Amino acid sequence: MNSGQKCSRPVLGLLLRRSLLSNSSKPCVLRTYSTATTATSTTAESASAGFTYDLEARKEADASESFSVASAVILSRPPMLTRDLPDFESSYYFYQRRLNDRLQLPFTRWFYFKKGTLADQEWKRKQAAANKYNPYGPRGWADELLVGDNSHISEDNGYQYLVDTTVTGEEDTLRMAATRAEAAKEAEAKGEPFEHPTEIVAKPFPRISQADLENDTKSLNRKMSRTLYLLVKKNRDSFAWRFPQSALVGEENLREGAERTLKEAAGGNMHTWFVGNVPIGHRAYNYPWGIVDEGKKGGKKVFFMKARILAGQADLTDNKLGLDDFKWVTKEEIQPLVSGRYWKALKGVLSDR
Amino acid sequence: MIRYSLYHPLTPRPLRFGTMRMLRHWAIHRAWQIYKRNMRRAREGELERQYNKIKEACEELRRTDLRLFRIAVSKKGVGVPPIEMRIPTDTPPMRGWNHGWTRAV
Numbered sequence: 001m002n003s004g005q006k007c008s009r010p011v012l013g014l015l016l017r018r019s020l021l022s023n024s025s026k027p028c029v030l031r032t033y034s035t036a037t038t039a040t041s042t043t044a045e046s047a048s049a050g051f052t053y054d055l056e057a058r059k060e061a062d063a064s065e066s067f068s069v070a071s072a073v074i075l076s077r078p079p080m081l082t083r084d085l086p087d088f089e090s091s092y093y094f095y096q097r098r099l100n101d102r103l104q105l106p107f108t109r110w111f112y113f114k115k116g117t118l119a120d121q122e123w124k125r126k127q128a129a130a131n132k133y134n135p136y137g138p139r140g141w142a143d144e145l146l147v148g149d150n151s152h153i154s155e156d157n158g159y160q161y162l163v164d165t166t167v168t169g170e171e172d173t174l175r176m177a178a179t180r181a182e183a184a185k186e187a188e189a190k191g192e193p194f195e196h197p198t199e200i201v202a203k204p205f206p207r208i209s210q211a212d213l214e215n216d217t218k219s220l221n222r223k224m225s226r227t228l229y230l231l232v233k234k235n236r237d238s239f240a241w242r243f244p245q246s247a248l249v250g251e252e253n254l255r256e257g258a259e260r261t262l263k264e265a266a267g268g269n270m271h272t273w274f275v276g277n278v279p280i281g282h283r284a285y286n287y288p289w290g291i292v293d294e295g296k297k298g299g300k301k302v303f304f305m306k307a308r309i310l311a312g313q314a315d316l317t318d319n320k321l322g323l324d325d326f327k328w329v330t331k332e333e334i335q336p337l338v339s340g341r342y343w344k345a346l347k348g349v350l351s352d353r
Numbered sequence: 354m355i356r357y358s359l360y361h362p363l364t365p366r367p368l369r370f371g372t373m374r375m376l377r378h379w380a381i382h383r384a385w386q387i388y389k390r391n392m393r394r395a396r397e398g399e400l401e402r403q404y405n406k407i408k409e410a411c412e413e414l415r416r417t418d419l420r421l422f423r424i425a426v427s428k429k430g431v432g433v434p435p436i437e438m439r440i441p442t443d444t445p446p447m448r449g450w451n452h453g454w455t456r457a458v
Contacts, residue, residue, distance in 0.1 A: 069418060080450075082441045092385055102368060105361050136363050144377075157443060204444035220450040225441070253424040254414075268456045273435050277425045280403070282410040301417055303410060310437045311454035348402035352395070 055290045061298035067284065068297040071257035072245035073265075074229060074280065074349070075272065075307045077328065081207055081225040083353060087153075091145065094152040098143035101135040113167070122167050130165040159204055174202060217327040220313065226330045227351045230314055231337060232265055233325035241337040245302055246321055247293075254279055258305035265321050266314035272307050279303035281349035283342065304349060 085093075113120040134140060145152060154161065163170045187194035211219035220228065233240045244265035248257045255277045262272065286299035293300070314326050327337075331350045335343050370378060415422040 067417060069421065077450075078438075079441045080439070080445060082443055088384075088388060092381065095381060099368065105357075106363050108357065108361075111357065201447060205447065207444060209445065209449065220452065221445075224445055253421055255425075255430075269454060271435075271437065271454055271456075273438075276431050277427065277429070278407060279410040279414060279425065281406045282413045284413065301413065303414060308438070310435060311451040312456075313452040313454075348406045351403075352399050 050294050051287065051291050052293075053290050054292050054296070057292045057296045058287075058290050058298045061292060061296060066297050067299045067301045068247055068293055068295050069254075070245055070247045070300055070302045071254045071261060071279075072243045072302050072304045073258045073262045073307050074243055074304050074346075075262060075266075075270075075309055076230070076351070077220055077228040077309050079225050079227055079353060084207075084225050090153055094145065098133065098135075101133070102140060102143060104135075106136060119167050119169075122169075126165055126167070132165060155206065156204060217329060217333075218313075220309075220328055222328065223330055227353060228328040228330060229334060229350065230266065230309070231327045231329055231334060232314075232316070232321075232323045233327075235322050235324045239339050239342070241327075242342060243304065244321065244323075247300075253277070254303050254305060258307070261321070262307065265319050265323055266316060266326065267319070269315055270312035271310040272312075273310060275306040275308060280306045281346060283345035285341070304346070 109120065109123060113123055133143065135143065162168065184194045184196060207224065209219075209221040209224065210216075211222040212224075216222060222228065230244070231241050232244050234242070244261050246257070246261045246264065248254070249260070252260065255274055259274065262270075281304040282301060283304075284299065284301045287293065292298055316323050316326055327333075329337070331352060334346070334350070338346075411422065411426065414425060
């Protein structure tokens with residue numbers, strides 16, 4: 001067993017830390033309690049968690065360098081939306097678009113619309129109303145935005161501007177949808193057979209959802225342009241938040257263990273996909289000195305498996321891992337929730353986007 | 354169409370910039386190049402870190418348990434991404450995330 005790991009902070013919570021007292025011979029274990037406290041009966045307390053105080057077994061385990069192996073699931077929801085453009089990028093694109101306008105031939109109405117058609121009239125009407133930049137006019141050189149002018153950024157990604165200035169048939173579509181809905185309603189009132197009209201979306205939906213405004217960390221509609229990770233909370237005081245994790249059972253391999261862990265932790269009502277059989281990260285630590293687990297091992301190695309969620313939601317009712325809460329969080333939001341060593345092991349694993 | 358482009362009365366002229374405009378343009382161009390370089394380096398760094406983490410994990414697994422290691426790197430049962438996967442779009446779907454999905458028994 002390498003000596004660096006012996007100094008690792010005990011991860012088992014206060015219960016186990018207290019049980020150390022009777023034999024605190026190892027000076028390198030970080031202690032946050034006073035050594036003057038009286039020792040309590042160790043075996044009875046820690047047996048409930050599956051851990052026992054057994055110095056001989058621990059010495060043996062350390063000598064043989066044996067660890068118990070656990071697998072954890074990093075379940076993530078991939079971004080649903082394209083990334084948010086920083087201000088610099090969107091203004092650069094706008095600058096380039098204006099330069100492009102200056103270098104292109106103008107739009108040729110007679111080539112695309114036959115004279116006297118509805119589309120032709122719509123084009124003329126909309127162009128007359130629009131106060132547009134004209135790259136061929138006398139002020140064609142003024143293609144840059146002035147300082148403080150944010151007119152190129154709009155809530156709806158320029159959708160309304162397109163509707164206002166180009167031939168989209170938007171009004172006709174909406175009028176048609178309204179007529180159909182009315183006809184269906186009348187037919188329903190009369191008791192005649194009718195067909196539900198297909199829903200027509202008047203506008204694209206905003207990129208910021210209700211869950212964002214409420215900061216609802218249980219919802220998967222939050223932070224749609226980022227990767228969200230499932231963190232679960234164990235029912236204990238310290239080191240409670242982490243990824244779902246459990247020791248391997250029997251002959252199962254890492255991936256089977258991860259699949260079982262996820263099912264036991266968050267229920268079966270999630271459509272998930274495990275990305276490969278290879279762990280994407282690991283974390284090794286020793287138990288406090290003298291402590292061994294059920295398999296008489298003195299430490300644990302956790303291997304993180306990657307999974308994606310496609311539909312569904314976590315459900316912690318009747319979970320077998322002693323969890324009482326969960327959260328869908330981004331990479332930055334994980335750091336304040338977990339311990340420093342846990343974060344160090346996972347910082348390079350999680351995705352920045 | 355060719356005739357249209359050749360004989361259009363408003364043929365685009367080459368961009369002629371004044372001194373200050375040319376300087377501004379140069380500054381914008383340089384800033385964009387530097388920005389793109391930073392983005393690319395950040396992305397490459399992230400991928401490299403993730404790759405190294407996978408490598409370290411595999412090495413650790415090999416030292417811990419050879420059987421688990423062999424199964425992990427065997428690529429058996431890896432499969433293909435499910436068709437329900439969606440690429441990111443500019444605006445969210447009409448119904449949002451499907452929270453009510455249940456596994457068919």
